[in-house]
Amino acid sequence: MPTLFQRVSAAVKTIPYGKVCTYGQVALMAGSPGAARQVGWALASLPRGTDVPWHRVINTKGEISLRGRMDAADFQKELLQSEGVVFDENEKVDLDVFRYFPEITNHG
DNA sequence: GCAGTGACTAGTA
């Protein structure tokens, strides 16, 4: 059984280019619905230059949630914009357009 | 084991 860190990493890697996902959604993908906080912990624990597209993970409000890491938040925003993600004047993402659901169903 | 903390989320006022 891989660690949460590994599961989160794998889940985030499934987010395609130009799409974003919420912490809760990633937690669900990782097999721990409700463990959105742990997703943040796992992403914060990611190394620099990782293969994990951590920047495609935002909160349920469509905002970049990085607390105490505004520099990283700006970096994430730039990365997303680089992928074609558009931000509101409030620096929010239109989740209705960008939120990505990788066939998360309970019947499987 | 207990208490504190955290890149979260949903509910209530």
Add this chain to the structure above:
DNA sequence: ATACTAGCCACTG
């Protein structure tokens, strides 16, 4: 819309 509260799970001291 903002502020406060409760729940969540894993790491750290």
